[in-house]
Amino acid sequence: MSKFRKKSPWILHYNTGGCNGCDIEILAALGPKFDIERFGMLNRGNPKQSDILLVTGPVTLKCRDVLRRLYLEMPEPKVVVAMGACTFGGGVFRDFYHVENGVNNILPVDVWIPGCTPRVEALIDGMIKALDVWEKKSKDKEYLNNHSEELLKEIGAIND
């Protein structure tokens, strides 16, 4: 069954406060010219039915917990793809007062797509890499970085 997995990745795209450059590239990828639906990819907008979490932006403090919750709501096997320079260390937003300096210490990222902003080709390439990672993953539960009961309680994932 898992060999069909590669053919139907559904994407959850979340912008954690970036400049929207990456998001426009993602929209371009959905459009007629690049059409990532060729690979069966759909932008679902719903973590419960998604397989790939596509994160852009440097993670502002406000949306840090939202990102964590969205990640927790996704069923395994799942892949996290971080797109753009600011997801890795904050990019141009590095060390600003309101950012978390990238996704590194929040989620276990599987694939990084470099560039500011990355080209659509790079995005598609990254997604295909993500599929390879995804194929090898199992159904075991995956955790947040620095996972602990206190953290879950703090973000309201245990008792909402």
Added chain:
Amino acid sequence: MIGLLMTIFSPIIGGLISGVERVVKARMQSRVGPPILQPFYDFFKLMDKRPIMIHSFHASMGVMYFISAWFAFAVLMLGNDLLIAVFFHVISILALSMGAFSVRSSYSIIGAMRELIHLASYEPVVILCVVGLYLSTGSFDISVILSSSNAPIFTLPLLFFAFVGAIPMMLHKSPFDVAEAHQEIIGGPDIEYSGPFYEAVYTGRWIENVFVYFLVFLFGGGNFILGAFLVVATFLLVTLIDNSTARLDYQRMLKFAWVILIPMAVFNIFFLALGGN
């Protein structure tokens, strides 16, 4: 025998319809689109996910939706009364909306409520459509309708268009996809399902596809080629409308169904009935 086979394979047929639809939709937008078997890849992928749920009741309602949609289709194919099958269809809506109501998620509840408004919009049209078929062919029995020499479409043109107008409501297609509204309430009743449980809802939707297009097929009567042509034409028309229109709000949907579709259906039946006298 054909009925039994159709019932058993209806999820597969529905999946194919859904796959073709995605391709046609992509081509209309000048995209390449996914492979035709894409819905089945989705199926296997979803089966392979780790199951998570909100609570057992919600998850079980997803499965019940699938079962009752399939059962309704079985009643349509194996029973001999069209009207009963249409009423059976409501059971699946009950399961879906009860499940969607049972979670404390705003989107899900709004979606369920809109699903009920969908029901209020299309159900009278569908019942009138069945009555019209009876009037045209003299029977509620599917086998009689499918062997009648004159095709109902010629006596029921307005009713047929009313039914085509109701199809986007039944299948949640734009402009009447207020219950699903992916950009607004992210799938409505489906939103909280995931993995295998979403799989059940997803497959239930395929069966609804088959259910609806089979009703379209009945308008061809004994002329199967005409029936097939009607199905294909309706399918293309519905997909075209789906691609080229924006979503209307639920009041407009309700008004459209009640001010335009139902009077159309009633007038057609009325004139046919009086003409037959």
Added chain:
Amino acid sequence: MANIFIFLSIVLPIVFGFIIWFRQCDKVSGLLTYSLLPILTFMGFYVYSVDASIYIHTIGLLDFFIVTFDFFLLIYFAWIGMQRKSNLVIFLAIVQFILLIMVISIAPEVNTANIYVDKLSAMIYLLVALVGVPIAIYSLKYMDYNEKRKHTFIAIVVGFLGVMNFIVSVNNIEWFFTLFELTTLASVVMIGYRGDKESINNSTLALWMNQIGGVAILFSLLIMIKDFGVYHFTDLWQLDKTTITMAAFGFLSIAALVKGAQLPFHKWLLGAMVAPTPVSAILHSATMVKIAPFLLLRLSPVIQDTLLSKLLVLTTGFVFVAAAVFALTQNNFKKILAYSTISLLGLMMLAASIGSSMAVTISIILIIFHGIAKGFLFVEAGILEKLFKVKYIEDMNRLLEKAPLTLLFIIFGFLNMTFVPFGSFIGKWLMIEEASNFLSKGSSVLLIALVAIGGVFLSVLYMKVIGVAIKHHRFSKIKVYPQPKNFLFVSVWYYAILSILTIFIAPFIANFVSPIAIFITGKANGLYADGLSLVLGNSTLEFWQIIGAMILLIAIHVAPFIFKFKNVEQVHPYNCGEITKRDAQSYDFNFINNYESKINMIAITLFISVLIFGGNLL
């Protein structure tokens, strides 16, 4: 033997009522009400199984007694009117008094039996026994919760069952009028039972509205005696249908519409909700409002295929839709139930006024199944009110966590009102099929549209209410709290009756209901049972469909108890990843209130047109 049983069916509940009232003691009340259940059931069944109409000639003294009683009743109404300073009530009472004197002065001596019992009456005996008596049993416990004068209440309820049995057995329309007024009195007493201001107001409302029905009956009697010289139902059926005038029947239909709480006279039935819940239960289920379809069924052989019948179809069909639409806007649980009663009464009376053999069958099916299901729902509404303090839809939010068992029963009751294998569905289904048969006669297209639309609105209404109550937290434990044995007995009683009747619905309809319709109309309706499947012409509701739908629906409504997925992780609901309060409610449909006055205007217009055009008064 049957005569004795008919006599006992009428007198026994009344006598028991008096005993309960005199003794005022728990043991006696319990014993008598419980014992009524098997006794009345057995007698009703015996009378039903007699295969002929039973005519009973009564002594002249009884006639004299009933007429005298009637005058006292009207004087009592006038007295109530004076006490409550309601000029309308006094006026109507005086009008009735004068009209009654006129009727008696011109009424000829007719040698027709005053009591006429056929299978229809026997069916209502059975309904009263199986549905009405459990409500009396239920009120034994219900009245223990902060209510006054428990035994008096039970006495009234039990006595009322006897009155109901009486009214369905009379043949003399003059007596029918008396009993009609007696049921009015009973409803006034029961609605005003709590004695506070609201109850008194609502009972006055019920009084004058029903008095209008009484006036209509008296007018009809006057015209009837003047035109035909007869005033018995059985004599009316003998009249030559081609020549008779319809005025008398127009007035009688108006009486039926008022008693059946059709728009615009629906307010009195809604007002009944201020009384203790068993009152609503008994008014809505087996008794009182069922007089309306009963009266129309009695008239249907005469009014069939006339303009009157068509106008009645329009009026009641309109009420079927309009009441269902109004029900969507309500937020009081008992009001929702009341509106759905009004709506379904519209459907019953619609079927009754069509008057073909199949339509009569449909009407009776609806009377039976609506009676049982509505009694069930009101019993549960009372339990909700007393044990869980839930009255409004807002309180019903997440009811599954508080009262899972009661909710289960409520859902089952709701499913019974619209969904597939249950009686009300069969009524709707047969109605559409029957109407399709005479489509070429014109107005039936509208009829089908009305039935389809009303049915859809009722489904939406029930699903909406279920939806509000079924919501629950992901970690809440669904466990059954103990309930008083009495409540549990009544709930399980209705649940069992409904389930058993539904599984055996084909033989039940073909062998129990159909004969009644054939008895009334004298024509076969083409409905028969093939094993456990119901066959009508070319169409079959097959047993695998019935049992399949039954299993599906039972699985759906007991799902909170049976489906427990182990080893599946529970996550929180999607809310865009935010934690905010999740208190989404269902739509309130308040925009419908904007159209209320228009809908009422249409209802009044239809009402008057029934009288004027249907009765051919112009």
